[in-house]
Amino acid sequence: MFLTVHTTAAIAIGAQITNPAGAFLAGLVSHYILDVIPHGDETKWPNVTNGQLAKLALFDHMALVINLSALLVLKPGFDLTAPMALAILGSVAPDYLMALYRLTTSYTALFWQKLQKIIGPLEKFHHLIHFHIIKYDPPFWVGAILQATIMAALWILI
Numbered sequence: 001m002f003l004t005v006h007t008t009a010a011i012a013i014g015a016q017i018t019n020p021a022g023a024f025l026a027g028l029v030s031h032y033i034l035d036v037i038p039h040g041d042e043t044k045w046p047n048v049t050n051g052q053l054a055k056l057a058l059f060d061h062m063a064l065v066i067n068l069s070a071l072l073v074l075k076p077g078f079d080l081t082a083p084m085a086l087a088i089l090g091s092v093a094p095d096y097l098m099a100l101y102r103l104t105t106s107y108t109a110l111f112w113q114k115l116q117k118i119i120g121p122l123e124k125f126h127h128l129i130h131f132h133i134i135k136y137d138p139p140f141w142v143g144a145i146l147q148a149t150i151m152a153a154l155w156i157l158i
């Protein structure tokens with residue numbers, strides 16, 4: 001699922017949970033819950049090259065900044081709080097760890113091998129969430145509409 005959706009969910013969470021650690025954990029958990037929902041891009045990820053992944057990540061981060069800016073400008077009374085920022089960090093962590101895992105798989109230095117051992121189980125869990133809970137991946141356009149609908153619902157909640 002796009003980081004834009006994950007971070008919008010995190011903002012909604014951070015608006016409700018004021019405890020910083022709780023907001024971070026809830027943001028993290030929300031990532032996995034949202035990723036269980038079939039969202040149209042799961043089967044494509046394993047075949048995407050690192051270069052393509054970087055381009056998609058750049059696009060997603062631009063959309064994320066535009067979304068946050070739009071919330072700040074268009075939502076009356078909206079203010080980015082510390083719990084929201086921490087929830088955002090929690091909500092993006094699984095995908096950042098996935099990227100770090102993918103980018104360092106061929107590194108042989110001891111540091112990277114140790115890091116792979118630490119991140120590996122989390123990445124396996126992330127993979128399980130995507131592919132083995134609900135074994136269905138709709139077409140990309142269906143997933144895009146679904147993700148836009150989730151975003152719209154979250155905008156209303158915030």
Ligand SMILES: [Zn+2]
Pocket residue numbers: 001031035094095126
């Ligand atoms: Zn994810």
